[in-house]
Amino acid sequence: MLDKIKQGLKKFLEIVSTKTITERKVDDALWELKLQLIGSDVSVIVADKISEEVKKNLVGVKIGLLENINEIVKNSLRKAVEDVLRVNINEKIDLISEIKNKKNKPYIIALVGVNGVGKTLTAAKIAFLLKNKGLNCILAASDTFRAGSIEQLEKHANNLNIKVIKQGYGSDAAAVAYDAVNYARARNIDAVIIDTAGRVQTDKNLMEEVKKIIRVVEPDLKIFVGDALTGNDMLRQAEEFNNNLGLDGAILTKVDADIKGGAALSISYITKKPILFIGVGGEYKDLEEFNVEKFIEMLMPN
DSSP: OOHHHHHHHHHHHHHSOSSBOOHHHHHHHHHHHHHHHHHTTOOHHHHHHHHHHHHHHHTTOBOOTTSOHHHHHHHHHHHHHHHHHTTTGGGOOOHHHHHHHOSSSOEEEEEEOOTTSOHHHHHHHHHHHHHHTTOOEEEEEEOOSSTTHHHHHHHHHHHHTOOEEOOOTTSOHHHHHHHHHHHHHHTTOSEEEEEEOOOOTTOHHHHHHHHHHHHHHOOSEEEEEEEGGGTHHHHHHHHHHHHHHOOOEEEEEOGGGOSSOHHHHHHHHHHSOOEEEEEOSSSTTOEEEOOHHHHHHHHSOO
């Protein structure tokens, strides 16, 4: 993962190598950098933002005899990438702390996104995480559309020994979520995780269905689940869901298989919301908290 972006940053370092960094030299290098970023699924808007910040920090800088130009240029790259990732620095969400500190239980989490991104498995991973932190939770089978979705969620729930609230296929998805919240409230359960049907972001009728779920249960956290392998298409999905629902954060799945990494670099800047977790495998334990510092270190060339 991230090799192509890292190569682009390394090439930029190699081009900008004189004692006086001229605007022309930076412009030439930034053009190459932009091409590498866009080719790695970084959005054009984010590639432009990184380039602008690097140029602002470098043009006209005089390098002292004892200074290391590579370190100066690398620090400018690091700052530009960090600015993109930390656009939402004041909205960092500590999920476990928020659930533990909520006075009126349950804490309600709604997972949204298109078909095939791994929402159901992600719901189970979150439930596994909460159980390991000493919190109890239930799952709401609000995907009443896709054949087999309820059975799939029930299988995960049985594996984790937690309850699923469900109705039949074709039933009102918002009613299922509402029943789950009432069940949890009556039994002092810490959290409800709502698994919604996958929908194409441009399908207005299906988007109205998820809007109804949001209106009915007023979740504490609306999380977009996106497949990191789909790159810029995932960014368009996230933007559409954010415009319609007002997202609180994102979880990226299949990050272990994403050899480009541009989607992870772009989604926070596009939605102005944090990446909460990344999926790094198919087991329940394979959900990691997204760490900005670790991600930046993975990007930076040696």
